[in-house]
Amino acid sequence: xxxxxxxxxxxxxxxxxxxxxxxxxxxxxxxxxxxxxxxxxxxxxxxxxxxxxxxxxxxxxxxxxxxxxxxxxxxxxxxxxxxxxxxxxxxxxxxxxxxxxxxxxxxxxxxxxxxxxxxxxxxxxxxxxxxxxxxxxxxxxxxxxxxxxxxxxxxxxxxxxxxxxxxxxxxxxxxxxxxxxxxxxxxxxxxxxxxxxxxxxxxxxxxxxxxxxxxxxxxxxxxxxxxxxxx
Numbered sequence: 001x002x003x004x005x006x007x008x009x010x011x012x013x014x015x016x017x018x019x020x021x022x023x024x025x026x027x028x029x030x031x032x033x034x035x036x037x038x039x040x041x042x043x044x045x046x047x048x049x050x051x052x053x054x055x056x057x058x059x060x061x062x063x064x065x066x067x068x069x070x071x072x073x074x075x076x077x078x079x080x081x082x083x084x085x086x087x088x089x090x091x092x093x094x095x096x097x098x099x100x101x102x103x104x105x106x107x108x109x110x111x112x113x114x115x116x117x118x119x120x121x122x123x124x125x126x127x128x129x130x131x132x133x134x135x136x137x138x139x140x141x142x143x144x145x146x147x148x149x150x151x152x153x154x155x156x157x158x159x160x161x162x163x164x165x166x167x168x169x170x171x172x173x174x175x176x177x178x179x180x181x182x183x184x185x186x187x188x189x190x191x192x193x194x195x196x197x198x199x200x201x202x203x204x205x206x207x208x209x210x211x212x213x214x215x216x217x218x219x220x221x222x223x224x225x226x227x228x229x230x231x
Contacts, residue, residue, distance in 0.1 A: 045171065056142060084196050089134060090135060108209045113214055117204050156205070157177070168186065
């Protein structure tokens, strides 16, 4: 640098300072936009969470009123069939015929003690009958769905063939991948699953199958059904 004139050095330094200042302003604008967007998203999440809570309370009260009305009339009230089931695989890969194996793969129940939410319809009902010896399932409550998502919720990130399992530690991951579907937070996912909403498929595809632990000392009564072969 000894042979470079002082004027040239000052000019280069000035350009560098100006460039750094420009980059700093651009970065600052990006941060401000991100903070403002996050603030609006949080306000929207709180409003929707409150709306969903009111919806759940209203639904429970309506059910109680219908049960009481039926009882007063000397009859019984039958609740509508559940739209969502939670299916858990309880048997391994040994002695599984090709058709049930294919259904388990279709339901993404690839490992023992994997669990998934499935939308109930005629087709899935028939498929559950075929894999009944290898799974157990039930109808999840709002509390169960919340516990599973908050304690064991993982996202499926990346393209097919290069998926990664990422812990859902904040709403940013949800907003990034499901924001285009109007889902920006965990409570939005809970609502879609509990009510079997229009974005149920997108939500369940976003979630990695739940990895559950077996009961302590194993299953107490993992028996064969009446019409099932033994051995």
